[in-house]
Amino acid sequence: MPYSSLKKTRWFSGSDSRGSSSSAALVELEDVSLRFVNYADKQYSLKRAALDLVLRRDAPVAKSEFWALRNLSLRIPKGSRIGIVGGNGAGKSTLLRLLARIYPPTSGRVAVRGAVAPLIEMGAGFNMELSGVDNIYLNGAMLGIGPREMRARIDRIHEFTGLREFAEMPLKYYSSGMYLRLAFAIATEVDPDILLIDESLGVGDAAFVAKAKDRLRGLLDRSNAVILVSHDMASLRELCTRGLWMRQGQLVADGPIDTVIDEYLAWQAALEPPREAS
Template identity: 45%
Template sequence: MDSDVIIELRGVNKSYSLEQRPVRRLIDQLLGRVDRGHQHHALWDVDLRIRRGEVVGLIGRNGAGKSTLLQVVCGVLDPTSGTRRVQGRIAALLELGAGFNPDLSGRENVRLNGPLLGLSLAQIESRMDEIIAFAGIGEYIDQPVRSYSSGMFVRLAFSMATSVDPDILVIDEALSVGDGVFARKSFERIMALKDRGATILFCSHSLFQVEQLCSRALWINNGRVQFDGPSHLAVVEYSAWLARQEQAGPAPTANTTESDSARIEALALRPPADGGGAYRSGVDELCVEMRVQSDPAIACPSLGLVLYTEDGRSIASAGNWLDGHVLQRDASGQIRAQLAFPALPLLKGRYTLSLYVLCDRAINLYAAAEHALSFEVVQDNVQQGIVALPHAWRPFPSS
């Protein structure tokens, strides 16, 4: 294998027997027989080469095979056929704390699980204070894990999993864990590993996070790699496929989430200038007014808005960090902001709007009000489409 290629899969297939009789499965395994019955194929003929220092995202629907692929890379699963070659130490954030014994203390669990991460007993003891300090659970480190809150549990598991200075970091929907302050710490640690040249495999349903973090992404569907290339192109391909699949689906519904880090207190649209119920295309300003309460102990969050068609297709977005706008936040952590779309270029139709509150780097999601506002646009001409693009007619230049 090329010395610069740290992960290589060739013709990897992974299948599971659907044989319902356990005794039959056991006999087949003991005799080394191949099960010719019904199979569930989780991966089909996967070829993958990842170079040292690459940050690669995995996207796809639930059940597409993303987690299976990560488990094969980590050696948790063996491929049914094909070859897997991996160079370097792996830290996998798959199921945080899966190997913890609830009756042992946090300290004892660190000692028990450290060797599974490739640490010697001496290395475990030398890093123990750092692991405890980063987890921030204080004296509870010597209490049985079963007495931990869910937040304490994942903080200790994350702290331990990322303390091994890995060559390869594998993240399966675990980019941020615990409360807002710890989520920030966990993200900073992951970014530090990235900056030191660690290879990162990041699996997430958040296409925004994948595009922000990863230079390359794989779209997987039904166990097959459908696209492998620049992350922004992978997101475009996957989003277009989703739109085709969901054409006959229901309209999106409003959904609000919040966290200890932030919550959305108010979100409204300023009425059109003429006082009517609909906005006039190319005439009225669409002004979004928002009020967000954030934890003053964390860095000022970022705000992002997305406009959608009535059937849920995203058509435009804006973020204060993208526009170079610095949000104003008072001492209590409250943010008040407005976003205006002058002479609204949308054409006739019904639309919805979502607000997202993200960390200061615009990656970790703190709060969201999805499809929280709806509005209608009318127009006085027959122009077709969704948006009126600036354009100009010109005579053909003479030769």
């Protein structure tokens, strides 16, 4: 496929993106690029830096660069349900991390208005030495829930996880399933404006998965905008209204979710006919 045709971006002209003023957009990306520089190939030490400075030479080994996002422009108005599709390494997760303010853009402008709930990595910010309850407060504080608010919600969390009797136990003695359940419960306890979800969240046993789906749906309904990254096309079609297709850090297509997924699947099928498109 020629490069130029990939670069073309079509804009979704749904009723919710037109007619509303710019202040209504929760997320605005303007020509955003993000470059990763790999420093691993060069042990850049103080000695090296000093030598470079003294000898007035430039960095001797070229750093390996990688553009994870390239010239991305995007407006996400209130009420959007966005699904992002694309192959591995297309920049989907990087985009989510950019919106979660984990990565700053190398160039361009990012405006995110409102509270962001990142369901990107489960259990980020857990301290293994602390008990379950302490971790609930700590993690809640990181997600923007103050201790007073958390106290009111803690019963709901216990009820959902079913880990009340383990609440005082240090997290390092939790099984991985318990750990995930707790992380999921805290992360979904927030009331976000913008919800970022990465991949299918593998959580616990079958009974819990059903419960988790319910809870996730509740969270989706509470959020003003949802951005979902997944390889599960069925759930994307079900949950989202607008689709984005990313490839090599660029936006290939932007439109109604079914159209985008169909295009993506068709493209994938054309690319590798023998294997089934997932």
